[in-house]
Amino acid sequence: MNLAQIIQELHLTVLTEPQDFAAVEPSSGYTSDLLSCVMSGAAKHSVWVTLQAHSNIVAVAALLELTAIIITEGAMPDPATIAKANQEGITLLATTDPSFHVIGRLWDLGLRAG
Amino acid sequence: MEETSPHKGRLINDEVAETITRAEELAYELKISEVMTSNMHKISPDQTMQDVVDLFRQARISGAPVVLNNQLVGIISMEDLIRCLVTSDLAANISKYMTPSPLTVKAGDPVIEALKVFVNSQVGRLPVLDENEHLVGILTKGDITRGLLRALQHDYQAEEVRRYRASHLFEDIISDRTSLILRYTIRHRDFNHGGEASGNIKRALLRLGASPQIARRCGIAIYEAEMNLIIHTTNGGVLRVEIEPHRISIDAYDDGPGIKDIELAMKPGYSTASEEIRELGFGAGMGLVNIARCVDSMVLESSLDKGTRLRMKLFLDKAETVGEGYASKQGDAA
Numbered sequence: 347m348n349l350a351q352i353i354q355e356l357h358l359t360v361l362t363e364p365q366d367f368a369a370v371e372p373s374s375g376y377t378s379d380l381l382s383c384v385m386s387g388a389a390k391h392s393v394w395v396t397l398q399a400h401s402n403i404v405a406v407a408a409l410l411e412l413t414a415i416i417i418t419e420g421a422m423p424d425p426a427t428i429a430k431a432n433q434e435g436i437t438l439l440a441t442t443d444p445s446f447h448v449i450g451r452l453w454d455l456g457l458r459a460g
Numbered sequence: 461m462e463e464t465s466p467h468k469g470r471l472i473n474d475e476v477a478e479t480i481t482r483a484e485e486l487a488y489e490l491k492i493s494e495v496m497t498s499n500m501h502k503i504s505p506d507q508t509m510q511d512v513v514d515l516f517r518q519a520r521i522s523g524a525p526v527v528l529n530n531q532l533v534g535i536i537s538m539e540d541l542i543r544c545l546v547t548s549d550l551a552a553n554i555s556k557y558m559t560p561s562p563l564t565v566k567a568g569d570p571v572i573e574a575l576k577v578f579v580n581s582q583v584g585r586l587p588v589l590d591e592n593e594h595l596v597g598i599l600t601k602g603d604i605t606r607g608l609l610r611a612l613q614h615d616y617q618a619e620e621v622r623r624y625r626a627s628h629l630f631e632d633i634i635s636d637r638t639s640l641i642l643r644y645t646i647r648h649r650d651f652n653h654g655g656e657a658s659g660n661i662k663r664a665l666l667r668l669g670a671s672p673q674i675a676r677r678c679g680i681a682i683y684e685a686e687m688n689l690i691i692h693t694t695n696g697g698v699l700r701v702e703i704e705p706h707r708i709s710i711d712a713y714d715d716g717p718g719i720k721d722i723e724l725a726m727k728p729g730y731s732t733a734s735e736e737i738r739e740l741g742f743g744a745g746m747g748l749v750n751i752a753r754c755v756d757s758m759v760l761e762s763s764l765d766k767g768t769r770l771r772m773k774l775f776l777d778k779a780e781t782v783g784e785g786y787a788s789k790q791g792d793a794a
Contacts, residue, residue, distance in 0.1 A: 381687075382746035385680050386753065398741045402687075405655020409662060409679040426652070434659075 347371070347456050349414060352393070353439060356451050358416060361423065361438040362431050370437075372413045374460035375452050377445055381406050388412060389460025393452070395445050401427040408434040418445045486611045487604075492574055493567040495607025496588045496597035502527045503536060505555035509544045512536055512554060525587045525595055526558045532587050532595045534558035564589050567596050571607065574599055627669030630705045630782065640668070640703040646689040648696040651740070657699050658683035668703060668782045674774065678708060681754040681772055684747040685712035688770075691737055693717075697767075705781045710755070713769040719762035726752070726760070 350367035353360060360367075376388040377395040381402060388394055390411050396403065399421035407415055414437035417423065423431075423438060431438045441448060501515055503524050515524060516538065523537035533555075540557040544550065549557075564587045565574045574586055578601055588597040630638050642664060644657035662679035666672070682699065689697040689712060697714030719725050725732075726748050733743025752758050755772040762768040776782060 379741050380744035380746065381741045382684065382744040382750055385683065386746060386750045390676070396741070400740055401652055402654045402740070402742075405659065405683070408659055409655060409683055410676070 349393075349437065352452065352455065352457075355455060356416075356441060356443070356448060358439040358441050361417075361428050361440055362436070365437065367437075370413055372457065375449065375457045376460060377449055385410070387460075392460050393457065395448050395452070397421050397445060399423040399427070401430055403427075404430045404434055404436055404438075407431075407436045412436065414439055416441065416448055418443060418448055483608050483612065486608055487572040487575055488570050490571045490607055490611055491567070492565055492569050492571055492588055492599060493597070495571060495603050496567070496599040497603055498597040500525065500598040502595070503554060504528060505533055505553065505558065507554050508550065509541065509552050509554060509557060510550045512541055512544075513550065516541065523585045523598075525562075525598060526554055527595055530594060532562075532564065532589065532593075534560045535562040535585070535587060537584065562587060565599060566591070571604055574604065578604075623667050623669070626664075626667040627782075629668065638704070642699075642701040642703070644686075644699040644701075646686055646696050646699060648690065648693050650690055650696070654687055654690050655683055657686050661699075661701055665703070665708070665782070670708075670776075670782050671780045674708070674776060674780055677754040678710070678774060681751045681774075682710055682712075684751050685710065685770055685772070687742060688712065688747055689714055691733060691742055693767075703782060706776050708774040708776070708782075710772040710774075711769065712772075713767065715767040716765070718764040718767055719760075720764065722760055722762055 348368050349370040349372060352358065352372070353367055372393045373391040374389050375393045375395065376384065378384050378387065379396050379398050381398070384394060384396070384406055388410050391413050393414050393416060394407060394412050395416045395418060397417065397419045399417050400423070403415055403423075404427055416439045418441055420440075420442040422440065428438060501519050501521060501524050503511065503515060503526055505526050505528050512524075516522060523535060525532055526534040526536055536554055536558040540559065544552065544557045563577055563581060563583055565577060567588050567590050577583070577586060584600060586599045587595055588599050590596045629640065642661060644660070646657060647653070658679050661682050662675045665675040665678055670678075682701070686699060689699070693714040694716040695714070697712060700711040700713075702709040724730055727745070728749045729745040731738075731743040731745035737743045748760070751770070751772060756775045757773045759771045760768070
């Protein structure tokens with residue numbers, strides 16, 4: 347399943363510059379709001395679900411080469427964070443849904459843990 | 461992400477160009493003079509429309525600037541020619557059918573200026589003038605596409621060359637023991653730049669030819685050390701990375717306040733971070749645990765008065781050595 351389907355099915359808002367999301371296939375999913383847990387648990391090219399929205403999530407995602415971050419519960423990163431994500435090639439997606447809901451939908455779509 | 465090029469095999473039109481960051485940047489960096497066609501076919505206003513037919517057919521073009529005494533007076537396009545053909549008026553002068561005083565762009569302007577004109581008008585080509593208002597070229601959307609692709613290709617090659625040069629660093633410099641030392645000053649509480657040093661080090665390692673796995677392990681370990689300096693120190697600290705073909709040594713040190721109980725600090729889940737820091741997602745008590753998982757050896761020394769020093773090492777086996785030349789040389793010797 348590709349990122350375009352995920353964005354459409356979960357009604358996610360794309361915060362970063364649009365890409366050809368249909369060509370991006372995430373490897374797996376991971377969720378945590380603790381950055382060190384993400385550091386140790388998220389697989390390369392995975393999608394990370396978190397309610398953290400500050401600029402360090404981009405640094406973490408860039409180091410781990412994650413595909414996208416889904417920011418939940420209506421949390422909103424500031425423009426500098428979005429700019430940094432564009433620079434690093436990390437897609438930022440936002441939703442007002444809680445993390446549990448997002449993860450459930452991702453699982454339904456066939457995305458699994460790494 | 462790097463491997464998947466979303467724009468592969470697609471023509472870059474104006475709309476797509478707007479979604480590509482680097483292409484967009486290039487549209488600001490590249491000058492119109494760098495992408496325009498400068499040896500174009502010109503035609504004079506007192507020539508006939510039959511001459512236009514001959515020129516278009518011969519040169520396989522669909523438009524040309526009309527020039528009199530070195531001054532641009534108009535532009536003649538396929539559409540003008542069709543209007544002329546409808547009335548079977550091929551003997552008429554070009555001046556009768558050309559578009560007089562057409563839109564123009566300046567050679568020294570960035571390509572983005574021309575893109576704006578293309579987007580806001582219906583024209584297919586733009587005459588390019590120099591600062592003396594003399595015609596120096598003609599620009600089509602195709603010229604812009606080709607120019608951007610050329611520049612992107614150049615960017616790509618430049619990165620390849622950087623990688624190649626860096627990966628041969630250890631081969632090119634002869635000494636008994638060559639190493640490359642990178643130093644980064646990390647400021648206390650500088651969350652905005654958190655992860656920058658680790659990102660830069662990871663990039664440097666990849667350029668030096670380190671395997672993606674080694675670069676990732678180093679990146680994670682250094683990120684955690686970097687965040688520790690940002691969160692837990694009095695005055696920030698220093699990251700020092702020494703890269704040798706067979707070993708990467710990372711030191712993170714600071715001048716206080718020091719760790720009270722190192723054994724406790726190493727315990728998974730233990731953290732002294734404040735509630736405010738934890739709300740940002742730090743202070744999971746997993747930083748040092750992550751580091752231990754990523755490096756081959758780790759020594760943590762701390763004194764409550766003097767500060768903390770964390771020394772980490774990664775040993776690279778033969779297949780993973782940094783610097784291609786070194787690896788092959790060792791292979792030959794074995």
